[in-house]
Amino acid sequence: MPEKRTFGGIVHTYQKYDPARFPSPTTPPADLVSPAMEHMLMFGNMRDLSEEELARAIRLDPSQIAGLGPSLDSLMFMLRERKRKILETYEVDSVQKSARNQYRNLGQKIQPPKKFRDWFHQAFRDEQIYDLEQLYLAQKDDTSPFAGQLVQLTDRLTDKYEIDELESKYSFTGRTSMTVPQAIEIKAELEMIDRLLKQLEEAAKNAQIGIIDMDALSQFAEPEDIANLDSLRQQVEDYVREVAEQQGLERSDRGQYRITPKAMRLFQGKLLEKIFDSLEASRTGRHQGPIIGEGAVELPATKPYEFGDSVANMDIPASLTNAMLRGGSTLPIRMKAEDIEIHRTRNTPKCATSVLMDMSGSMRQGGQYINVKRMALALEGLIRSEYPGDFVQFIEMATFAVPKPASEIAGLMPKPVTIFDPIVRLKADMSDAKISQMQIPPHFTNIQHALQLARQHLSRQDTPNRQIILITDGLPTAHFEGSDLFMLYPPSSRTEQATMREGQLCQREHVTINIFLLPSWSQSSEDIQFAYRLAESTRGRVFFTAGNDLDRYVVWDYLNRRRSIIS
Numbered sequence: 366m367p368e369k370r371t372f373g374g375i376v377h378t379y380q381k382y383d384p385a386r387f388p389s390p391t392t393p394p395a396d397l398v399s400p401a402m403e404h405m406l407m408f409g410n411m412r413d414l415s416e417e418e419l420a421r422a423i424r425l426d427p428s429q430i431a432g433l434g435p436s437l438d439s440l441m442f443m444l445r446e447r448k449r450k451i452l453e454t455y456e457v458d459s460v461q462k463s464a465r466n467q468y469r470n471l472g473q474k475i476q477p478p479k480k481f482r483d484w485f486h487q488a489f490r491d492e493q494i495y496d497l498e499q500l501y502l503a504q505k506d507d508t509s510p511f512a513g514q515l516v517q518l519t520d521r522l523t524d525k526y527e528i529d530e531l532e533s534k535y536s537f538t539g540r541t542s543m544t545v546p547q548a549i550e551i552k553a554e555l556e557m558i559d560r561l562l563k564q565l566e567e568a569a570k571n572a573q574i575g576i577i578d579m580d581a582l583s584q585f586a587e588p589e590d591i592a593n594l595d596s597l598r599q600q601v602e603d604y605v606r607e608v609a610e611q612q613g614l615e616r617s618d619r620g621q622y623r624i625t626p627k628a629m630r631l632f633q634g635k636l637l638e639k640i641f642d643s644l645e646a647s648r649t650g651r652h653q654g655p656i657i658g659e660g661a662v663e664l665p666a667t668k669p670y671e672f673g674d675s676v677a678n679m680d681i682p683a684s685l686t687n688a689m690l691r692g693g694s695t696l697p698i699r700m701k702a703e704d705i706e707i708h709r710t711r712n713t714p715k716c717a718t719s720v721l722m723d724m725s726g727s728m729r730q731g732g733q734y735i736n737v738k739r740m741a742l743a744l745e746g747l748i749r750s751e752y753p754g755d756f757v758q759f760i761e762m763a764t765f766a767v768p769k770p771a772s773e774i775a776g777l778m779p780k781p782v783t784i785f786d787p788i789v790r791l792k793a794d795m796s797d798a799k800i801s802q803m804q805i806p807p808h809f810t811n812i813q814h815a816l817q818l819a820r821q822h823l824s825r826q827d828t829p830n831r832q833i834i835l836i837t838d839g840l841p842t843a844h845f846e847g848s849d850l851f852m853l854y855p856p857s858s859r860t861e862q863a864t865m866r867e868g869q870l871c872q873r874e875h876v877t878i879n880i881f882l883l884p885s886w887s888q889s890s891e892d893i894q895f896a897y898r899l900a901e902s903t904r905g906r907v908f909f910t911a912g913n914d915l916d917r918y919v920v921w922d923y924l925n926r927r928r929s930i931i932s
Contacts, residue, residue, distance in 0.1 A: 406735045409778035437569045441562055444585060448558050451551060454539040457532045460548045464528040467545065468492075468521040475514045494522055527552060557581050634746060670705035680706040717756040717826035718923070719819035720744065722774075723837040723883075725763045726782040726808030730838075733883050734779045737836055740916035745771045747920055756826050758819070764807050764843050764852065766815035768822070780807035789854040796848035809843035809852045812899075813864040816878070817845075820871050832877040832905075834919060838885040839892040861895060868902045878905040881919060 477485040481500060488496035501507070501515045524545050531552040543551065564577045583591045667680045687704035720741060728734040741759055748757045761767045763780045783806045793800055816833065823831040840856035844863035853860050871878055880896045882888075896907045910918045 406738050406775055407732070409776045437565050440582070440586060441565045441569075444558050444562055444565075447585060448555060451555060452535060452537050452539070455537050455541050455543050455548075455551065456539050457528065457537050457543070457548065459542040460545060461528050461532050464521075464525040464545050464548075468518070468525050471514075471518055471521050475511070475518065477511055481511070489518070492522060492525075494519055494526075497522065524549065531555075558585070561585070630746070634750075666709045667706040668709055670702055670707050675707075676705070678708045680708055715754050715756070715826075715828040716752070716830040716832070717823050717828050718748075718831075719758045719760060719823055719833050721760050721762050721766070721812070721815040721819060721833060721835045721837075722769075722777070723763075723810060724761050724777055724779050725810040725842075726780050727810070727838055727885060727887070729779040730886060731884075733838060733885075734777070736883075736913060736915045738774050738777060740836070740919050741774045742771070743916045743920055744923060745774075747923065756828075758822050760815050760818055762811065762815040762837070764805055764809040764811055764850075765802060766811060766818045768818065782808045784808075789852060791852040793850045793852075794848055795845075795850050805850065806852060809854070810837065810839070810841050811843035811845075812837065812841040813844040813860070813867045816864070816867040816871060820867070820874060820876055823876055824874055829875060831875065832879060833871065834879055834881065834923075835899075836881045836883065836915070836919075838883040839888055840895055856891075865899060865902065868899045872903045876903060878903045879908070879922065880905065881908045881910060881915060883910070883915070 472489045475485070475489075481503070484496075484500055484503075488500055497515055497519045501512055501519070504512045504515075506512065527549050528545065531548060535555055561578065561582055568577055579591060579595055667683060670679075683706040684700060684704050685698065687706065688698050688700040691701070691704060692699055722737050722741060724734060724737075728737065745757060745759070748755050759769050759771065759774060761769045761777055769777065791806070793805055795802075812835065815835075819833050823833070841860050841864050842854045842856050843850065843852045844860045845851075846863065851857075851860065868878060878900055880900045882893065882896050885892075893907075899905075900907045908918055908922070
């Protein structure tokens with residue numbers, strides 16, 4: 366145990382730290398839900414989260430631990446002093462030479478079998494551990510003298526690598542020589558100090574005490590310092606548990622956390638808050654413009670009565686006031702048509718939307734699928750909170766189109782690519798009982814099937830305001846003709862024609878198709894022209910947007926459509 370350095374005349378004072386109120390009541394609670402949800406969006410992993418993973422996600426105010434002794438700064442100073450003393454004490458030239466000589470001396474004494482002689486001398490001269498391992502594996506008898514010598518030589522070469530790395534990584538200025546085993550131990554100690562310094566520096570920035578390796582730190586710090594630091598770590602963990610429960614992260618019997626619907630709603634709210642914060646100040650309003658007529662919601666504004674207006678929307682106090690102003694104080698009050706004031710009204714029509722989310726193999730490029738899932742969660746949160754009467758449906762689109770509830774969106778992942786041939790021409794009869802979807806390559810893009818499924822679902826909705834939001838990165842590569850599934854790559858005009866026919870059916874049923882075209886490394890003018898033709902066939906539009914802005918564009922377009930419906 367290194368001797369602890371004591372600073373004379375300095376007394377540890379405890380300020381701004383109250384273990385009963387950690388952190389400060391004025392500090393906003395740490396956001397545990399967003400890091401957990403972002404992890405799920407990226408990896409599609411719905412498994413339980415450990416306390417360590419949550420501890421790494423929190424961001425506390427470092428001022429909360431500023432007065433705790435020992436301070437993180439004092440621990441970092443102690444470690445840097447230990448590292449400085451090591452570097453000023455030893456030199457590595459002699460041990461580097463010794464490790465090199467040990468390897469060469471042993472290698473020169475080995476007499477390999479004749480059939481392996483050239484192989485051995487080449488591997489020995491090149492100093493490649495991989496070649497020596499392959500030579501060892503080529504021996505039929507791993508108990509032979511030559512096999513044992515190869516193991517020893519590999520160990521010597523490993524030591525030489527370790528010493529060479531020590532010399533290149535650290536600047537030694539001392540004069541004390543080291544043996545090879547001693548140098549390897551010092552290398553391990555210096556690397557441990559570097560890891561602890563990095564952990565302490567990170568903890569000093571965001572109070573992530575849980576990331577510090579207490580066992581490793583105990584080899585350098587005094588026991589009382591470790592005890593105080595461990596106490597703070599326990600308080601941080603207790604705080605994490607409390608905030609996690611408040612934010613809807615449910616703790617299981619195994620001590621792990623899982624995402625609950627409450628946490629999902631909280632994450633959606635944060636997404637919407639971020640989206641609307643990024644919009645122009647003059648465009649953040651969510652109210653719709655009023656219209657005159659038989660709407661469902663009365664507005665404070667009024668208008669004079671016109672023939673045909675319903676008296677159910679009459680502003681009685683204003684109408685009586687007009688009558689008294691006209692007729693004076695005589696009784697009874699006689700009301701005429703010109704006295705009547707009618708509340709203006711607005712309609713809140715229902716809107717039905719199907720969102721087609723491309724999860725084909727190409728969506729893995731650049732993490733596009735993450736932005737698609739984030740957009741879907743934001744849109745579902747907006748509709749649920751602002752327009753609960755609207756219908757929204759999410760459809761996963763790859764080789765097949767599959768409806769997905771909102772609870773499964775976070776777990777969606779791009780389909781793995783299973784065929785790497787430059788030209789693919791496949792056909793499968795899906796009416797054949799011997800063929801199942803599990804046997805079909807999953808990574809193609811079947812826009813036609815997704816449009817068909819969306820159109821069928823939207824046709825059941827009792828509203829004239831029906832739309833499809835298609836999010837993709839290029840041309841379709843699969844389509845159905847009856848029960849026959851065609852998978853064609855590079856994209857074929859046959860697939861494009863089948864998709865356009867489905868778009869015409871959407872147009873007949875007054876379903877608008879808006880396409881959000883994501884950028885792709887393979888995107889060409891053909892992709893753009895196809896998107897325009899498909900959207901224009903239903904009087905829809907094509908949006909070109911980077912993936913990071915997808916959620917904002919889709920949500921804002923939905924709001925604009927709501928306004929245009931009632932205006």
